[in-house]
Amino acid sequence: DSGVTQTPKHLITATGQRVTLRCSPRSGDLSVYWYQQSLDQGLQFLIQYYNGEERAKGNILERFSAQQFPDLHSELNLSSLELGDSALYFCASSPGGGLKQETQYFGPGTRLLVL
Amino acid sequence: EDQVTQSPEALRLQEGESSSLNCSYTVSGLRGLFWYRQDPGKGPEFLFTLYSAGEEKEKERLKATLTKKESFLHITAPKPEDSATYLCAVQGGGGSNYKLTFGKGTLLTVNP
Numbered sequence: 704d705s706g707v708t709q710t711p712k713h714l715i716t717a718t719g720q721r722v723t724l725r726c727s728p729r730s731g732d733l734s735v736y737w738y739q740q741s742l743d744q745g746l747q748f749l750i751q752y753y754n755g756e757e758r759a760k761g762n763i764l765e766r767f768s769a770q771q772f773p774d775l776h777s778e779l780n781l782s783s784l785e786l787g788d789s790a791l792y793f794c795a796s797s798p799g800g801g802l803k804q805e806t807q808y809f810g811p812g813t814r815l816l817v818l
Numbered sequence: 819e820d821q822v823t824q825s826p827e828a829l830r831l832q833e834g835e836s837s838s839l840n841c842s843y844t845v846s847g848l849r850g851l852f853w854y855r856q857d858p859g860k861g862p863e864f865l866f867t868l869y870s871a872g873e874e875k876e877k878e879r880l881k882a883t884l885t886k887k888e889s890f891l892h893i894t895a896p897k898p899e900d901s902a903t904y905l906c907a908v909q910g911g912g913g914s915n916y917k918l919t920f921g922k923g924t925l926l927t928v929n930p
């Protein structure tokens with residue numbers, strides 16, 4: 704158990720809909736990261752937050768947005784869903800203290816299926 | 819742009835048959851190279867961090883090594899429970915972006 708929690712575990716929805724994925728980081732970690740994993744693309748970085756502020760963006764679609772709340776949990780919002788958005792979505796957290804390396808610990812993921 | 823290539827894509831071993839997985843990378847200013855293990859439908863499980871050439875780390879039957887261009891994950895006398903996908907990732911660049919760039923992984927199957 705990494706200490707990172709994600710809900711829900713599974714999500715089935717229809718094209719055009721909007722969903723929210725939730726992540727709680729490990730105790731004491733200030734940085735949260737979101738990744739998407741699909742069969743053909745592997746694990747792709749979406750976005751990073753540090754202590755409530757957006758820190759870096761990766762290949763995140765404009766239909767997707769995220770935020771980190773004062774209690775440090777984070778939500779990833781996916782809207783106008785398309786079939787191709789079906790994937791595993793992982794949240795990871797790290798201390799975020801500006802160390803040379805930041806080991807990221809991953810949650811169990813949310814499996815999204817868009818029908 | 820950071821890039822990670824893992825080989826082979828899949829590896830099938832007999833129990834006790836040692837082997838190595840390769841991770842080649844290009845990165846601007848390596849902060850760290852990470853190995854993760856991922857079981858089907860689960861989140862990546864952290865194994866090792868390496869950040870300087872020549873560094874080695876061991877954990878049970880696994881040993882990770884690092885050069886300036888690649889990393890190896892050596893598996894000694896593997897057991898069926900070592901079957902999983904092994905992911906390599908690099909953390910590069912400077913500033914406050916700590917994103918990981920992953921390879922596509924090596925699917926390891928260990929037969930009893």
